[in-house]
Amino acid sequence: MLLQILVNGILKGGLYALMAIGMSLIWGVMDIINIAHGSFIMLGAFATYWLFTILGIDPFVSLVFSMALLFVLGYGVQRYLINYVIRASAFITLILAFGIEIFINNVALVSWTADVRKVKVAYGAANFSLGNWVTIPTIRLIAFLLVIVISLIFFYILNRTNLGRSIRATSQDLDAARLVGVDVANTYAITFGLGVGAAGAAGTLWSILFPISPMMGGELTLKSFVVVIIGGLGSMLGPIIGGLALGITEAFGTDWFGSTYANLISFTILVLVLIIRPKGILGGAD
């Protein structure tokens, strides 16, 4: 039984990690707290839903499409909106992100109503057992493996490509990066696009596993915060550690205290981690 709870926690934690990777990237590189992150996840979920419902495209195929769509959207939002206030105080970009969140959520609400929907794939209920110990839902395992693949791709882009070098240089010193020829406006836009693209992927996987609605974003943003804070900024491993930590604690916490306590547990952890170790479990001492 304990093992089953642990496995459930790890599998959900993988999804939390994917949600947080994009937020962590955007926060770490540009010092933008993307409050609209959950709304972008919602858009990814709905892209998958409509592709599945209208065209019958399998969610695992449309994953690529929803990532690409959200990348383009994110690129545009940063390039033609956030870049215009990026040198104002960090607090201003935070409020701007709130405006974007309200905007996206309500466009979705007006277009698709507040109905709760679900992507019902034929293999949704498939699972297998390991010995007589634990049952693993196949779909969650595939989602978990995809999270690892996407994280590795991100790691590769950031550490082994010219684009990644531009992103890291811009993150360290915007003016110096510009001096050595980095197109910072473009780099910022690509970074935001990548972060939001990861949110799109998370949305796709979320839509297969859980019900979706236009207002789902707020809570996902808060969860992503918790994960980013627990893991700490500045490393690809942070969101993964944070995601697993949140997934496992939530799984055990709800088993012990009941599911109505899930949010209380997550946010208490968030505040405690901030107070005790503001830079996260992996971050250096403050």
Added chain:
Amino acid sequence: MEKKTIRNFLICGLILLMVVLFPLFNNNFIIRFGTDILMFAIMASAWNIIGGYTGYASFGNVVFFGIGGYITAILMEKAGLHFSIAYLAAGGGAALFAVLIGLPVLRLRGHYFAIATLGVAEAMKALVQNLEITEGNSGIYLPMLDLSVQGQYYFFFYMMLGTLLMTLLITYLVLNAKLGYSLIAIREDEDAANSVGINTTLSKTIAFALSGFFTGLAGSIYAYQQAFLKPEAVFTVHTTVKMIVMAVFGGMGKLFGPLIGAFGIEIISETLSNYFLVAHTLFFGTVVILAIVFTPKGLIDLITQRKFGISYFLENIRRHRI
């Protein structure tokens, strides 16, 4: 006194007189709308103390609003106390909570403070949803105010107005005392403030407690007015966002900025919801985005600079873009 000061006093007095007489010339629907504006003016002004003057952008100020409301509900409904006692206890309780939570959380800076306060508010919501004394998710009722319908509208309007005037007066006194200078020093450079001997921890904590106190009072009046509270509605993060947007829209770190912001934003959202029944929140998002991009220093800057040309907006963008 200088001519300009006398003129400003006259303008303020005239506006105040208009607000005081406002309920006498309007129907109950409009009075209620005015009461809402006053409530948000209190909360935006209270946010301004910690966010605008001290530079600590709290994203969890709604927690004080909720605590104030729930203290009022519990004291009146469960302990049978009079509203006047519950009102003071609501402010005091919210201020005490601000001190307790402020001591650890005010050590964090920038984004980390913002997220921590957001986390505190969300944790408190989840706690209230689970406690028995708050009656959890089903919500808690308050006794009704024993007055005629007309009297009730007047009562809540003037309670909010009185609380707002107190908020502004105390903020004004604080700003002109040593504490006010300490707060602004903290905002400009906290390490420097520390090194010249300002007790930054104490100053920040007092600012946060004041902010909590006034927000708690607003929550108390709101609870009595609604006569029913539900955690989901009372602790919503959107109330915090509204306070901040109002303070920013009007002008952060200016005494009257949040007032202008509360008035402007409420008028805009009310007008939008009259014309666009479904999509008004969408337009509200657009207003927030445009306000942040074009007037990051707030309307009060626009008014005092007297630059209404397009060059003012372009200059703001040119300065902050990359």
